[in-house]
Amino acid sequence: MDSQAIATQPQVHDAHAEHAHEPHLRHHFETVEQQREASSFGMWLFLLTEIMFFGGLFTAYLIYRNWYYPAFVAGSHQLSIFLGTLNTAVLICSSFTMAMGVHASELRKRKELVGWLVATFVLGCVFLGVKAVEYHEKWEKHHVPGLNFSVQDFTHPSAQYKEEPPLPMDMAQKTQVYFSLYFAMTGMHALHMIIGVSILLALIAQAWAGKYTTGHMTTIENFGLYWHFVDIVWIFLFPLLYLISRHQ
């Protein structure tokens, strides 16, 4: 009896080594592909909840824009198209570098992967920097509802906005709705960017250590999905907030 027990012991121990598999394959998955599929499915489900979240904000924007149309037009004229365009380009570049990062991870090129991730990180920070400049400008112009707001620019448009018709007081007050939604939408987007660049820092360190260039790349892939999603949100925010009211 005893000898039999001892004989079977090594077999139990070897169960791990017997079906030789890659170290990053979890035991509850059959294959690496299945694991990869499951994690990308889960990531997409998360992103769908994010679509609903931002979708609520977009719907609110749509309805209030119809409601207080002159206020939204006047409010949007205060944004800088140059800075908005610059930030859109920066974010698209960062999406490209992220896609190239995933590609480098697929090809198992460690230094390339780190390079692309660092580029993505830098571009993400540039975006946040430009956003900070814009927020600062809003503060200086007293366009921050609740904290630092004045209807002056809308009841008595300055010489800089000569073609701007002055708004009656009640409609001028409603520009606060525009700026509230502006800060809510770009702020939530910026929060996603801040979370993104923070995760990127950790990923860069792990990628440098070679964690994502040995065949295990679902983390990089899923982070890429998140990053591209944040890019897509901005692709819609930019025209809706900055561009569509130029001629009204």
Next chain:
Amino acid sequence: MSTHVKNEVLDTEPTHHASHIVSPKVYGVIFGALLVGTALTVAASYANFGIFNPIVALGIACTKAVLVILFFMHVKYSSRLTKLTVAAGFFTFLVLITMSLTDYISRAWGLW
């Protein structure tokens, strides 16, 4: 041995993730198209299309978003499960927006 057979069954399932490596050339082309789209949408905002300005802007934005989703996010090369998930998400989102706006537009019907 039994695991081997199981894997073969899995391979035929619609959840199979074909490990398709997208070439950098594709990424480059999409990157260029996105930048062109950005330039287009800014240029279009300076032209006066009347009520069509927002429609043109949203059309360009949707095209850009589809490019990002299909190529940068690999949906074009993903399993049918992933494609269905993404499509179902956007469909649900459109249903929610459409119903909200339908309610909004019809609630005071004839009173404006």
